[in-house]
Amino acid sequence: MNSQHRSLIIVIIAFITCITILQSCKTDNNEVATTTPYLLNTNGNLPQPLLPADNPLTEEGVQLGRMLFYENALSRDGSQACASCHLQATAFVDSLKLSIGVQGLEGRRNSMPLFNLAWHNKGFFWDGRAKTLREQALLPIQDELEMDETLDKVINKLTAKNNYLDQFELAFGDATITEERIGLAIEQFMISLVSADAKYDKWKKEQATFTESELRGYQLFFTESNPQAIESGADCFHCHGGDLFTNAHLMNNGLDTDAEFTDLGLYEVTGLDSDKAKFKVPSLRNVALTPPYMHDGRFETLTQVLNHYNSGAKESSTLDPNMHAIIENGLQLSEQDMADIINFLHTLTDETYLNNPAYSNPFE
Ligand code: HEC
Ligand code: HEC
Incomplete structure (x- = not known):
């Protein structure tokens, strides 16, 4: 092999390596490249929050969580969203003694206000039974005294809606809808609710x-x-x-x-x-x-x-x-x-x- 041939081969190998690196960058960093970090605004009035390291807040994730929070399809008969019992005008409570679910049945407890949840590290609900917000988010959907729906059916209903396929893709890099992703997105929206300007x-x-x-x-x-x-x-x-x-x-x-x-x-x-x-x-x-x-x-x-x-x-x-x-x-x-x-x-x-x-x- 003469030196000309050798340099040609080196050039070709270098070219292929470059292409491979570029390709891998493209797939590996897909999420990083398309999502925008979401910044929590506490006006400097609250301590440092405890943010989950494995669910970094993004504009796209928070927006998806917001859509899901206001989505009636999360309930069995399509009559109730999270927001039905958590109304913004009243700090996200429903003003009832005990909340009422899709079947018209009274729950056991008073609904809870939603803000500054990123700072809570002893559990969620009055009895602390959910350790994380992503875990919390899936419970009212399946609770028969609340939304009374199965997660499989929720996933089917959301998969039939193009706006959700688009938003899951923006938030997670592809349009696959899973329980885990529903939990992560609602967790992001819950964390984004900050009250620090009274x-x-x-x-x-x-x-x-x-x-x-x-x-x-x-x-x-x-x-x-x-x-x-x-x-x-x-x-x-x-x-x-x-x-x-x-x-x-x-x-x-x-x-x-x-x-x-x-x-x-x-x-x-x-x-x-x-x-x-x-x-x-x-x-x-x-x-x-x-x-x-x-x-x-x-x-x-x-x-x-x-x-x-x-x-x-x-x-x-x-x-x-x-x-x-x-x-x-x-x-x-x-x-x-x-x-x-x-x-x-x-x-x-x-x-x-x-x-x-x-x-x-x-x-x-
Ligand atoms: C020993 C801890 C403790 C002290 C001291 C305490 N609280 Fe509470 N507070 C609680 C707990 C726990 C609850 C919730 C109890 C429950 O619902 O079973 C609560 C609930 C409340 C609520 C109801 C809020 C809601 O959203 O339902 C108000 C209002 C309140 N406290 C005000 C006060 C005020 C005012 C004081 C001082 C006079 C005070 N608390 C002293 C522990 C305390
Ligand atoms: C039927 C009314 C109802 C619906 C629907 C509902 N909630 Fe709630 N929420 C409640 C009640 C009642 C509690 C307190 C329940 C308990 O302690 O057992 C609560 C508690 C919570 C808490 C705990 C707050 C804290 O400080 O620990 C969060 C977070 C929450 N809800 C978010 C949601 C989300 C997200 C959805 C939708 C997926 C939802 N809720 C749907 C009534 C409702």
Whole structure:
């Protein structure tokens, strides 16, 4: 082989290698090349979120999750979407004592508000039974008291719609619709729901002022209860503290005595006696918009909730230690104290989030 031949062969090999590399880049990086990263906007008002490393947020994935959230085909008779029980105008609750599913049957619990879920790491639902949002997303679809549909049928129904084939391709690189992908897309939309622009947030940045009553409410909320001292507070922050206004733990806040326990909460998940009647501590952001309150919707107003904490809480085997302190002497809040706390809670209503067009029905 002369040197001319040799260089020709080298050129050909180099050419083939280049083509192969280019080809492989094209297929391997297909997703990376076509999706746009979705940026969570917390206005700098919340801590760093815990984002799932294996489900990076993309514009396309969040949009697909949004479509699925508002999709009636997820339910057996096509009458109900996730959004039927989770309405944006009320921080994504349905304002019913207990939610009602496609068969018209009442569920067991009060629907939960949806925002800042990326920060919850102790489980989802009142009893924490779903460890992740992707797992959570598939449960209401199959729950006979809710949407009452099988995942296979959902996949068939979605596969018949071109807009879904297109959006799955944009989000995942091909148009295959699977349970896993439905879960991942809804997880992305759930994570995208952020509430961090209430009057409280603006006040912290000195862009808004509190009334005297709101300020007193704020101080009472974040102060330890100690009826012996001059400065005695309402102790709310132990469980509803921080800028998320929840620790997202599961606790018993004294709604019932052992004999009165009907819904066993976390116990249903773990089987441990020490978990009986423990429920997820809800965030108090947007709480003025989410009556009725508690896992069973037993309280209709914030005044009733405050009366519960002030003097109505009950002893039980799983009562949180912070509540023992409250129950011993009662919080001894005056009518004015309670009104101030309620006025402070109203500063947690976030119009930006409630009216964010990115969270609304994409089909309207
Ligand atoms: C029939 C009404 C209804 C429908 C439909 C429904 N939900 Fe819910 N949702 C609820 C109720 C009630 C709870 C609390 C249930 C419990 O704790 O057992 C809840 C809880 C949740 C939670 C837990 C929030 C938290 O802080 O732990 C998420 C997330 C959620 N729903 C998202 C969805 C999604 C996504 C869909 C659609 C796939 C959906 N929901 C469909 C009523 C409904
Ligand atoms: C020991 C922890 C703890 C303390 C202290 C505490 N809470 Fe709660 N809070 C909870 C738990 C747990 C729930 C949910 C209970 C349930 O539904 O079974 C809850 C529920 C609520 C709700 C209902 C929210 C909803 O969406 O249904 C409001 C409002 C509330 N608390 C306000 C307060 C206020 C105000 C204070 C201070 C006076 C306070 N909490 C003190 C643990 C606590």
